[in-house]
Amino acid sequence: MPDTDTKASTGPVQETIFRRNMRNFVGNRLAFGSALVVLIFIFLAIFAPLVAPHDPAETDLFRRLQPPAWMPGGEWSYLLGCDALGRDILTRIIYGARISIFIGAAVVLVATTIGIIAGLAAGYLRGWVDMVISRVVDILLGFPYLIFAIGLMAMMGPGLINIIIALVYKEWVIPCRVVRGETLVTRELEYVEAARALGASGRHIMLREILPNILSPVIVVSTIRMAHVIILEASLSFLGLGVQPPTASWGAMVSDGRAFILQAWWVSTFPGIAILLLVLAINVASQGLRDAFDPRFHE
């Protein structure tokens, strides 16, 4: 409601808006802190060999399930303890960031893009396009996902790219369904009808008129799904179809460590916390960014 009253008053020059938004974002300490956390994770992932205290593949059976440093039997050089093969958990979390961030980001990005395009096309063009896309979505959704993934992985063999493909296969239908539903509603709204009456092209209407208005639920769902993707990768590991050893991924670490949860909780808990921290940070930061940049959220 205050929108109409304040909108007219927002500044004139593009650059200052950007600067002010940036200032707002930085001013939002929680969001800014979260963005820093995300950046730190990315930094750790990129410079893992320089940052990590040990070699991620270096096994030492005498350190099998060694507890974290502050517990009896721990050592400060192995801060978070060791896994079942005596590998340093902190090191593997740092290296695991590479795989998990890559898988999470790649899957969500690709899946969301495909989903948005397909969903817009289905919802806006309707007719046979909608028919075909909706049926494909139905088939994929009706097909139990883990079974599909197992089949796919069995067909294509294990490997990082294949994991991503298997995950994208499932993930794209969700933004697609959401976008289609929203588009169906939005396309009937008057401003879209007006644009159509003015002779705007379908592409223009879809991308300029409809998309911006339905993006925010999609983004919210996507950021939260990134956590889901990292966990799904863990499920594949649970079934023995995850990344190949000795590569560390957070999902695989949690999955492998679950067997020891009664005896050595740290093996699966620390990678679990890493997942949580990253997902939390991505979420808060993205919400902060949206609040700062999306005029609809200005207050």
Place this chain on the structure above:
Amino acid sequence: MSLARFVERLLQLIPVLLGVSVIVFAMITLTPGDPVQIMIGDQIVTPEQEAAMRRDLGLDRPIHERFFAFLGNAVQGDFGQSFYHRRPVIDVIKERLPATIELSLVALIIALVTAIPLGVLAAIKRNSFLDRLATVGSLLGVSLPGFWFGILLIMLFAVHLQILPVSGRIGYASEIEPITHLLLIDTLLRGRVDAFFDALSHIIMPAITLGLPMTAILMRVTRTSMLEVMRQDYITFAEAKGLSRQKVLFRHALKNALIPTVSVAAIETGSLLGGNMIVETVFGWPGLGRLVVESIFVRNYPLVQAAVLFYAVTYVMLNFFADILYTILNPRVKL
């Protein structure tokens, strides 16, 4: 919903089921791994014995012949024999499917009854402590792997507090003549309140574990769409009418805010159904998911084919209900 609409919807099942059949069959065909070799395991057999087993399982026939035989028989409700159970797969599935459906439904209900109020509350009290807590909680919900969270629950409630059983669906002492095959309902229909609570105590941990990620996602969706809706003119107008706070929130806002929640819930129920294998394993839940995954690993083709079809039908039916709900919530969209 008109009858014509209903029939049309049923007809839509056909391409879906056909598509699913083709995919599952193609997958089986293209995936290496020989059921006979796996079944023989660590034994010595003569080539004749091996050929006989292959013949018994119907694997000596060419692929296209097997596919059409499968389709033809499936139409008549015959899905063949499970390689391992040596019984019609339809029987095996019928025994396991109710447990999976019951678990999924309870998880869905738990997710809905916690996610919607929490999402609404978080939206109304936006940026409050409660909102932040709900946000962190929901992210925790999606970030925790089910197998990990499930074992934690077991440790707490079954081992330390000893108030809930570790696994299973109902105690051995409770014997319930099945009606719907859903124990929570059957126990009540039979008037066995003790058995009902027994079944409830078994299902509660797996259902929470299974429903947790869904709760988190639905809560986020509800919160966002509630915020979106609360900015709408019709909410201001409703307030201008002098309606009570409850009426504004629940009659005007929530009804519209639930539209995306319903469509996401319908999709997520699909993954709930297909993804509960892990929860079933952790809690020893006698459902179909675990059985199907094991069947894939041993290439028990008839069971995998039939189970996938059953999943697809269940999923389509669920979506059908979601669609009905959708039209109730949103009269603008005609099915």
Place this chain on the structure above:
Amino acid sequence: MSAPTDKTLLQVEGLRTVFETRDGTVCAVDGVDVIVERGECLGVVGESGSGKSVTFNSVMGLVRSPGRIEAGRIMFEGRDLRALNQTEMRAVRGRDIAMTMQDAMTALNPALTVGEQIAEMLEAHDKGLPSGRNARRRAIRAHSVKMLGLVGIASPETRLGQYPHEFSGGMRQRIMIAIALASMPKLLIADEPTTALDVTIQAQVLELITDTRAKLGMSVVLITHDLGVVAEHCDRVMVMYAGQVVEQGRTADVIMRPKHPYTKGLLGSLPRLSLRGQRIEPIEGQVPELIDLPAQCRFYSRCRERGPECLKNIEMRDAGNGQTARCVRVQKELAT
């Protein structure tokens, strides 16, 4: 400013409504006074962001966080609305003061039938409804049908069960008015009731408001961009600019002899003879940002008549005949 009389229905004094934003406090309404007499129609004119909607949302108690009313009195029939609690205020909203919004498409709930949306208004302000459940339902239905008939909707019986999207734009506007009038309010605030409509339908809707006003004897506040509408339908007019009232008086006086340069600007941009249907043309320049305004005439930067004497706070000045304006020149004119 005239003193309140028995005829005064609504009197707002020194209303100040602000919005907290990250960039600072936006003072959307800054010291606004309004008087609405019983049975009269007050036109409120101004550009977007001039504070007209916020002023009347404040009256309705509909300013939501991060906005708040900082100062001022809102007297309705001798009661201070700001002193009422939530429940009491709800009883005022809808029953005593009703409101219609600019776009009926967005103001009507898409998920509820028209009948439901009228009925809940009646339910909320139980005005002599029978107590039995069935009798009550029948009474509500009968009244709803009557209201739809009143706003000129054909076969209202069947229409009650339909959803807003099944109506045309003009129809929706009528329905919204029917809802607003359902409880026979003493004051109707019509926020740009015609902006979203075709020209021909605009006229019908305005006729409807004027007719029912006469029939029900209520007062109307007509918020609009359209001076023609004001000229035809309003007894008095109030011009707002940048959160302040800059001029007010009897419609004929203001239109014939505008005192404030802003009003003149608005009128100057219009062809005299056919005021109706014309939207006010924006005057060159921009409305100042409503944050940390300097103590000076707010129209200063756009005013053709500005001078050094304008660089201070300007009070409303009496131009005679009940007409007032917020301009230093008004005094001068009177002096000469």
Place this chain on the structure above:
Amino acid sequence: MKRTSRLLAASLLAVGVTAPAASAQELVVGFTQDANTLDPGNHRNRETETIIRNMFDGILTRDSSMNILPELAESYTQVSPTVYDFEIREGVTFHDGSVMTAEDVRFTLHRLTAEGAIGDGQTSPRQSLLGPVSGVEVVDGNTVRVTLSEPWPLLPAMLPFQEIVSQAFVESVGADGMATSVNGTGPFKLVDWRRGDSIIMERFDDYYGGAPGIEPVGKACVERVIFKVIPESASRVAALLAGDVHIINDLPPFAIEQVENSETAKVMTVNGTRSFFIAMNVEGEIFDDIRVRQAAAHAIDKDLIIDRILGGNAAAISGILSPDAFGKNMDLPDYAYDPEKARALLAEAGYPDGVDITMDTTGAYKDTAEAVASLLTKAGFNTKVAVGESALLTEKWRTEGGPKTGDMYFTSWGNGSLDPQGIFVPTHMTAARGNSAGYANPEIDRLLDAASTEVDREKRAEMYREAEAIANADVPYVYLWVPQDIYGVSTRLTGWSPSPDSRINLHDACLN
């Protein structure tokens, strides 16, 4: 308010009721898998057999030291190398009260071995477990004669795997009925099979007492036995610690300490029958050189891995056979852990800078395989572990003589009978099913062939000892270890000890 609190109380009460109602009469086993079927003749699954062996008895059985003893047979004699006579016990009844006769035994064996005899025109998947059985007949009232098409000394060792069914019952319920209902002669009868959840049995009070050679003889001690399916190992351990179950199988080695430290449960182990080894593709260009294979054998510190990962619960082996197996050669030379020697051998073979290899394994063995790989890597084999689905690895490595593509395969072979025939032949005979190394040595083939039909036990054992020595010298495999089977049991449990064939027979088990 009042109502809610009453509801709450009711639910707490109900919950309290479900918490282990551990009467001394009810024994619960937390087990990894459900039975596939209850038909003892129509499956090929060890877990299924473990469960239903409590409701069915066999002609012969084994005690927990793997001695073969008559059970439903009074005695048996080998009439000739190809003919065995079994004298069937009298006075044994099925659960439905009918008397078991020699006809039922004949019928059972016929059902297992004849083509298309299991029902619906199909052949029993257990047929191959009875090898060359070619005819079964009742010779006089009580004697069943089994005829073999060729000498097969393994017959008595394989008969404990088969259970006797009632002919009348099979004929009345058919193949489908057999899959879901039980009419056996075992110490327990079926109450309810909750698919995927549990199998509930109760004591059969007219039990004849079981094998006279296994004390005590008589009906079972506990009133009810429940096999409860709990596939996830952590959950199984939790159920044991919570007192929900009294026996769990497949206790992970790292959980031993925790179970031992609890007051309610303890650990029991028994030598297993599964040999672990690494197949080296002798047809490939790296491992066709014996020096490379020797290097690999010297590179692996078996004792370290047994000690650290398997919790000390395994016996190192230098040949394919388990130390408990018949014909085990106890004097095999050991390839001692010596990474320097391994490097030297590698250099000699033309890999002075080491060699890159891939080791395939399944998900279940990932941990151990990775540990082995890191030892190999330290000795000059830069080893990458590739985890694959077992169905795929079976296809890749069990080529039955066809060409192979991999370098190394970390795998195992189970040998429940502990007879060398069941493990030596499939893994070492030229082009045999489990010969993943692609190993071919005519001398071994000759010895194994001869041994399979040799009736003289000592001669037969000597042949296996010789074959094991040859294989040890050829190193087609790195022989690793035979792990112990580890069980967690309640301290209240008596009268039960684990058996090497991984059966859980509960006839004699009691709860205090």
